[in-house]
Amino acid sequence: MNKSDVLVIGGGVAGLSFAIWLADQRKDLQITVLTKANSAESNTSYAQGGVAAVWDENVDDFKKHIEDTLDAGDGICHEDIVKIVVEEGPKRVQEIIEWGARFDKNKAGNYDLGREGGHSENRILHFKDITGWEIQRTLIEKSKEYDNITFLEHYFAINIITQHHLGRLTTRLTPDIECYGAYALNKKTNSIETFVAKVTVLATGGAGQVYKSTTNPTIATGDGIAMMYRAKGRVANMEFMQFHPTSLYNPAGENPSFLVSEAVRGYGAILRTADGAEFMDRYDERKSLAPRDIVARAIDNEMKIRGDEFVYLDCTHLDPEGFENHFPNITKKCKSLGIDPMKDFIPVVPACHYTCGGINVDEYGRSSIKYLYAAGECTHTGLHGANRLASNSLLEGLVYGQRMALDILKVIDEIENPPHIPNWDAEGTTEPREMVLLTQSLKELKEIMSSYVGIVRTDVRLKRALDRLFLLHQETELLYNSTIISPQLCELRNLITISYLITRSAAMRKESRGLHYNTDYPNQFDYRQDTLL
Numbered sequence: 001m002n003k004s005d006v007l008v009i010g011g012g013v014a015g016l017s018f019a020i021w022l023a024d025q026r027k028d029l030q031i032t033v034l035t036k037a038n039s040a041e042s043n044t045s046y047a048q049g050g051v052a053a054v055w056d057e058n059v060d061d062f063k064k065h066i067e068d069t070l071d072a073g074d075g076i077c078h079e080d081i082v083k084i085v086v087e088e089g090p091k092r093v094q095e096i097i098e099w100g101a102r103f104d105k106n107k108a109g110n111y112d113l114g115r116e117g118g119h120s121e122n123r124i125l126h127f128k129d130i131t132g133w134e135i136q137r138t139l140i141e142k143s144k145e146y147d148n149i150t151f152l153e154h155y156f157a158i159n160i161i162t163q164h165h166l167g168r169l170t171t172r173l174t175p176d177i178e179c180y181g182a183y184a185l186n187k188k189t190n191s192i193e194t195f196v197a198k199v200t201v202l203a204t205g206g207a208g209q210v211y212k213s214t215t216n217p218t219i220a221t222g223d224g225i226a227m228m229y230r231a232k233g234r235v236a237n238m239e240f241m242q243f244h245p246t247s248l249y250n251p252a253g254e255n256p257s258f259l260v261s262e263a264v265r266g267y268g269a270i271l272r273t274a275d276g277a278e279f280m281d282r283y284d285e286r287k288s289l290a291p292r293d294i295v296a297r298a299i300d301n302e303m304k305i306r307g308d309e310f311v312y313l314d315c316t317h318l319d320p321e322g323f324e325n326h327f328p329n330i331t332k333k334c335k336s337l338g339i340d341p342m343k344d345f346i347p348v349v350p351a352c353h354y355t356c357g358g359i360n361v362d363e364y365g366r367s368s369i370k371y372l373y374a375a376g377e378c379t380h381t382g383l384h385g386a387n388r389l390a391s392n393s394l395l396e397g398l399v400y401g402q403r404m405a406l407d408i409l410k411v412i413d414e415i416e417n418p419p420h421i422p423n424w425d426a427e428g429t430t431e432p433r434e435m436v437l438l439t440q441s442l443k444e445l446k447e448i449m450s451s452y453v454g455i456v457r458t459d460v461r462l463k464r465a466l467d468r469l470f471l472l473h474q475e476t477e478l479l480y481n482s483t484i485i486s487p488q489l490c491e492l493r494n495l496i497t498i499s500y501l502i503t504r505s506a507a508m509r510k511e512s513r514g515l516h517y518n519t520d521y522p523n524q525f526d527y528r529q530d531t532l533l
C-alpha cells in the first residue's frame, strides 16, 4: 500500500505545474506523481506552436483574447472561465519563465510573439517549434527541486478507488461518491499496487488515439476520462474532438502523425489544393488562418470533392532564414522525407488533435466526485466550448494547475485519512492466450471512429458506430473479467469507453456547432448547453 497526501495521475503541464505549486506552499505534504510511460512522454512534450497569452499590451488586451476564444468556441464557452484563464494566464506564463522556460526573443530583445488560427493578435510565446518539449523539460527539472514530490514512472493507473471498492453500490445519481486514490499497474513488476491519498488529481491528457490518424502520442488513450466515467463521475462535451488541419501527409502511415504547426500559417504559409489553387477564401474571410474547425472541414471537403489524399501548404514565398530559425524541427522532418519547404509544397491532411470535452470540473478543478480533482486536456472546464482556440491548452493547464493547488491548500487539513482499502482482486483471471485479439479490436475501433464519427457526421453513421462499439465493448469486458490485466487491455477498454462517450454525445447534439458537424442538422439551434453524461 502506497500512502500520500495527494496522488497526481499524470505528469504533463497540468499535473506538474500543480505538483510544483502545492509542494512549494506545503513542504510537509507528500505528493506522488504517476506517469504511465517515462516522465517526458506526454502530449505536452509534443506541443509545437506555443502558449497563448496577452503579452504586448501596446497592441493586445484581455478583451481581444477573450473574444477570440469565445468566437472559436462557437457559442458554448463558459464566459466566466474564459475570463479567468485569459486574465490569469500571463502571470502563470511569467512564472514558468522564472522556473526556467526559455521562449524565443526577437532582435530587439522582446518575446517573439507568433500568430495562429483564430487569434486577432500575435500572442503566442514559443520556443522554436518545440515549445512543449521546453515546457516539459522546465517542469520536470523544477519539480525535482522538491523532496516532497515522488515521481513514479511506468505506473499505469487502472481505476480510481471509491466506495464501490468497499462494496457499496454507486450509480451516476449517487450524490456523495468519494475518491480514496487509485489502483495502478507497476509495468516493471506486472503487479497491481494500491495508492491511497486524501486527494487524487487526474491530469491524464487527451484521447486522440481513438482515431486512425492523430497527432497525439500513443499514451493519449483517454484513461482519466474513462476512469472517471466508470466511477460514475460526470463527463461533458465529448462530441467536440478537434482535428488539426495540417498534419504531414505520410503515405507510409505514422503513429503519431507529425504536426505541421498552425504557427506556420501564422507565419504566412498558404493552403492550396493539389493543382496549386488557393481555396480557403471560399470558406472564411480569415482564409488559411480561420479557426481550426472551419479550416479542417474545408480541407476535408476539398479532398472529398477532388478525390485527393491531401492538400498542400505553400511556404515557398517565405523568408528562408526566418523560417528555418522558427521551425527547425518541421524543416528537419520535411527534409527527411525529401520535401524542402522553401522549394516544395508540403502535403498535409487533417488529423485528430485535441479532446475539447472531458471530466466536468468547476473553476478550481473540482470534479463531481469528492476529493477528486482534474486538470488539463482530460477535463471540460468550459474554456474551449465547441472548438479550442489554438495554443489555449498549455495556458489552461498552467492556470488550472495553480487553481487546484490553491483550493486543495484550503481543504486538505480537514480531510480525514481514507478508510481501509482492499488490495486489487485478480482471483480467477488467467494469462491472455491471444494478444492479437486486442490489436485487432483496436484496429476495428479506430476504423469505426474514423469512418463514422470523424469531421463530418450523420445520424446513420453515428447509429452504425454505436452498434459496432457495443459489440467491441462486450467482447472486451469478457476479456477484462477473465484475463490478467495488461496496459494494452486497459487502453483498449478505455478507448472503447471514450469512443462511446464521443459517439453518444454526438448523437445527443441535434445541431451542427464548432467541431461537431452533422449533415442531418446543418444549422445551429438555440441549444447552448453542454452535453453532460
Ligand code: FAD
Residues within 6 Å of the ligand: 009, 010, 011, 012, 013, 014, 015, 034, 035, 036, 037, 039, 041, 042, 043, 044, 045, 046, 047, 048, 049, 050, 051, 052, 131, 132, 155, 156, 157, 158, 203, 204, 205, 206, 215, 216, 217, 219, 223, 224, 259, 353, 354, 375, 376, 377, 378, 390, 391, 392, 393, 394, 395, 397
Ligand atoms: P499530457 O501532457 O498529455 O500528460 C498526460 C500525463 O498523464 C502523462 O504523464 C501520462 O503518462 C499520464 N497518464 C495518462 N494516462 C495515465 C494512466 N492511466 N496512468 C498513469 N499515468 C497516465 N497546445 C497548446 O496550447 N499549444 C501548442 O502549441 C500545442 N501543440 C500541440 C502539438 C501536438 C503535436 C499535440 C499532440 C498537442 C498540442 N497541444 C498544444 C495540446 C497540448 O499539448 C495538450 O493539450 C497539453 O499538453 C495536455 O497537457 P496535460 O497535462 O493535460 O496532459
Ligand code: SIN
Residues within 6 Å of the ligand: 047, 048, 049, 050, 260, 261, 262, 263, 354, 389, 390, 391, 392, 393
Ligand atoms: C500547433 O502548433 O499548430 C498546435 C497548437 C495547438 O494545438 O494549440
